Amino acid sequence: MSEILSSEVVIVGGGVIGAATAYFLCKEGAEVMVIEADDLASGASGACDGFVSLQTKMPGVHLAMALESARLFPSLAEDLEVNIEYNPCGGLMLATSQEQMKELRARAKALKSGGLEVEMLSPAELKEYLPEVGKGIKGGSFCPQDAQVNPISLTLGLAQKAQEMGATILRGCQVENIVVTNNRVREVHTTAGNIHSRRVVCAAGIGSNQIGKMIIVDVPVLPQRGQILVTEQRDPILKCLVSGAEYLGTKANIPELLPTDEEAAKLGLGFTAEQTASGNVLLGSTREFVGFDSNTTPEAMNAIARNAMRFLPWVEDLDVIRSFAGLRPCSPDGLPILGTVKGVKGFYLATGHSGDGVCLAPITGKLLSELVLDGETSLDIEPFSLYRFK
Template sequence: MSYKVIVAGGGLIGTSTAYYLAKSGADVTLVESKDIAAGTSGACDRAIMLQSKKPGPTLDLAIQSANLYQDLEEELEADLEYRKGGGMIIIETMEEMKAMEDMVERQQKAGIDVKLISGEEARERQPGLSKELLGSTWWEHDAEVNPLNVSFAMARAAQRFGAKIKLQSQVTGFITENNCVLGVDIAGEKLYADAVVVAMGVWTPLLLKQIGVDVPIIPRRGQILVSERLEPFLDCNILSASYIANKLKRNHNHESADSLGVGLAIGQTHSGTLLIGGSRQFVGYNTETSPEITRKIGEAAVRALPQLTNVRVIRTFSGLRPYTPDGMPILGPIEGMEGIYIAAGHEGDGVALAPISGKIMAKVACGVDPGIDISPFSFSRFNQHISGAEGVNINCPVPSE
């Protein structure tokens, strides 16, 4: 009898988890309140950039995930628009230069052969970059992918292995007994399982609060501009040093709601449009776009690439990154409860970490050693309170249909 698992959430992390579970032979049901990639995974950019990751456990995961991406199109039998074109982090001030020198040194010690290059060499690698730029990092192995294509391809591949997918089906609660999760409620319908994986990004805390679990994931809004179609000219993904600085800020308790956190992230899609970000704001679940942020992102883009001065922006959109206090995702069980697991909190690293996160969770949810030390990503690192969980002798009954 195969292990029965419910995955709540149809974004990159949820579909990846469902795929690797189904591939391993588990009986999988993926439940999504809207559609595949209808949330954060459908409102982000395309970058698989390792040099933007902080050295340590997250970078280690990203390296393994990047290796999985190289063969994923063939494995999923789908066009993911995967391209390994390299990546740059551009530098505008001497202060940024010093910060990037330190970051490059740490990246190199971590095994990523990132180089710091001059402004002149940066312009040779990417014609059109501003002559005002002092320099840039460069790493040839950074890549990009279409996150929508990945999410849908993962879901379809999971179905080919026998997974069931329930769209327009919101998980409204859990079936629990003696601090054990036995399944989920979906608008009155009860689904039982041996394990439930909650991969709902910024909405994860709202669901788990129902069973007394406080998950420290906070929405961090980011805005992206979409340009008119242009002839291909952008050869790699480009971030600015200010983008990295804003990403690494962990000060949500002190950041005012009007702090924009603007830094440049730009890439060109297969259709020729530019995706130009981004911003970072703690404004709850508000996904409205801001004219002020549109203007500031546009100014950052034109500073870096003056040729964009007269390029038209055809639309803007925003998404909610699942921020955690230490900048790392939560992967694994909830200590003090049986049968429930979290795979969320990737913030801006969801695209890069999706394959490895799904592969890890597929093993962990079935009680198999993932072969990777995931203790740095454990929920217990936050010492969060679980109502009623303390001092309970857990004795889970066998789920019944």
């Protein structure tokens, strides 16, 4: 141990949540140290699509939080030096059956009452947004507030800005233990040395369970694999985000919207498509509980490709150049786990975003900053408490 490190706040995790938390804490003048076991955006934040999707949120607190987060994106795009490729392009969710249309209609109503703009579209009306859709498409819902961002640039941009404001970022640094005395966090022991700190934010994504164990708290976060295909670059061909109703079905576990095919159900297959600023089309995705295995599988690659042609037949002509898989930190109910833990002062959770990490990062960072520095938040985070689980 060459030197004794200390920091007012230690953030465990250099993903989008950790970076956003560091950014907002630094804005308030806090002294911040981010500890990252691998490298920035090396987990789920670097292996996901760029959906900032509001219409997939659960009406209620989840949606309210997402709306708050969405409001923060434009100013982040301004403030960060990195181009985060923020694009308020809107998002389309397609239905493949009248039953799905019915369900989407009901949800649109609920979302509207939660303050979201959602519009139902007939197959003919879809033409305004998409050149061609599959013959089985029965219509869809469009949310103009849905947007797109480059999740890696967002993470790197937030971290870089935090660093400029004084944050220290330790990469390749693993947490070995968190020392708690008199019910308060005192020290974080890491492979880079011991860090004195009275405040520790756990933004460790799928590693949160392991971090929780160090203070004898069970953080119920499980890795859920999502696989994505990346196509060659093309001139803009997708004006907005596109997803299938089954994507929402598998995400929020809505029985009416689950895939009916056995194999698709097994993979948790749900269609997503997004064209990035560089022109690649990202096609998704799956929801699989397979531990920490981040390999892509031939079954999923095939199923995603097949499913994509079902929604957007013209993608058949695109070359797939890469596949990747990310591990979403999933909580039992699919909502984030935010807040303090009982019996350990100075320990905060910002994890379990279950695939909404990119969308909810700005608001999470802001709320955590408030919680750590003021002890209270501008939005009620009680519904996201660890103790909502039995």
